[in-house]
Amino acid sequence: MVKNTSFGGDGRLVLDLLVADLAVDLPTAIRLQRLVDTLRVHFGCGAVALLQLEGEYLKPLATAGLVRDALGRRFSMAQHPRLATILARRDITCFHHDSALPDPYDGLLDELEGASLPVHDCMGISLWVDGQPWGVLTLDALAVGTFDARAQQRLQTLLPLVEATVRLARLEGELRTLRLHHGGGGASMAEDAEVLGQSEGIARLLHELQVVADTDLPVLLLGETGVGKELFAHRLHALSRRRAKPLVHVNCAALPESLAESELFGHVRGAFSGAVGDRPGRFEAAEGGTLFLDEVGELSLAVQAKLLRTLQNGEIQRLGADRPRRVDVRVIAATNRSLREHVRDGSFRADLYHRLSVYPLPIPPLRERGHDVLLLAGRFLELNRARLGLRSLRLSAEAEEALRRYHWPGNVRELEHVISRAALKAVSRGASRADIVTLGPELLDLEETAPVPVTPSSSPLPVVAAAAAPAGTLRDQVAAFERQAIRAALDVHGGNWAQAARALGLDASNLHKLARRLQLKA
Structure with missing residues (x-):
């Protein structure tokens, strides 16, 4: 347990530290992390978490004393009545050791704090910014009575500084967005939460996405199966000036060759047997917005030629029609193949490749993303905890190490399946829904190294x-x-x-x- 030895009883030093941080330029993540670290030491508690409200969920932005995967979790207020209660009140809310409401952090305190033990004392307060509820600050401890009346008074005194820190972090984020969008009404900080990751590769990718999103350049997303190409396509569209218009997704690998041209460009009545009426294609459905061509390398050469003409001239021609139609559509393509190799062997047009890859964006595989695997695991752990009605679902230290060591040939999609399968195994083997369920490496079914197919x-x-x-x-x-x-x-x-x-x-x-x-x- 962290002891409150660094501060005087009146807490003047913590006030000085928080005020000093407000006066310096810090990255948002570091500013919020310093806030929770300082509060954890000051209150001598096991864990502190700062969570932002997003719809019906609370998203951790900074934690101290919780397991690493906690940042990847999303806490549904319908599933976590303690958090809902804290958010609904403006005063300090305390839950003592005999509270009947389940604690969202049971089993999630860091190993040094007794990870598999339930939380015994909890204190929290709602945070408001510009007259609107922003989120909550929670403090948890294993020792009964940690948050007495004096501790509650200290938190109430610090509340204005905590809210000022949150407000400053939000304003800094909005200024960065405005600089990138040159005043074009960019995306909010909340959109950063779509993609979980803190690795250098993901940070670089997110920056590039933000830069290219507000242009109309075609983008080619490159990456292995399961890295989340569709997610990044959605993010590109959401950050673009076309975000109010449709995003139309086409899985080129699922299009029969005989129907691909009609699906993309439409057809007129009588164009082929069964064409009983005019039908617009996916390009027309995406008018003014974005067309996402997933697995674009699967298109036939004939369809590639028509796609090239559309990219060059901004025109489509319905199958069987006499005249072309103008369309205003941005194209995002994705592939898990090397299109350059397909250009060399003649199965993909070189001119179309160069049109699509005006701005290629490689998406890093999961094995190159370091500790991001634990953030993503946290998201899937919370989803499965809620789905299975468990009190708490966590990873053992050995399981965390196994996830970091694995090669992940199936990337994020494989990780999702691994966590879901392990949670089901734990329940099928007799784990009680009322207990803190810990997943060990034996439940993950991971090989020491990925096999070479x-x-x-x-x-x-x-x-x-x-x-x-x-x-x-x-x-x-x-x-x-x-x-x-x-x-x-x-x-x-x-x-x-x-x-x-x-x-x-x-x-x-x-x-x-x-x-x-x-x-x-x-």
């Missing part, structure tokens, strides 16, 4: 001898093994990088990047 058309890769492990650090040994595996795949497939990538279960562009990092190619 072999395509049916390729020969098995030769086994890399492991009798003499390379000397050096673990990083050096892993790099040496990766070099051997890539060389072996290239040998089997006659130096064809695309076939080698498929045999290794990688996207060709990612294999090229890896090879350059390993100094296997210039």
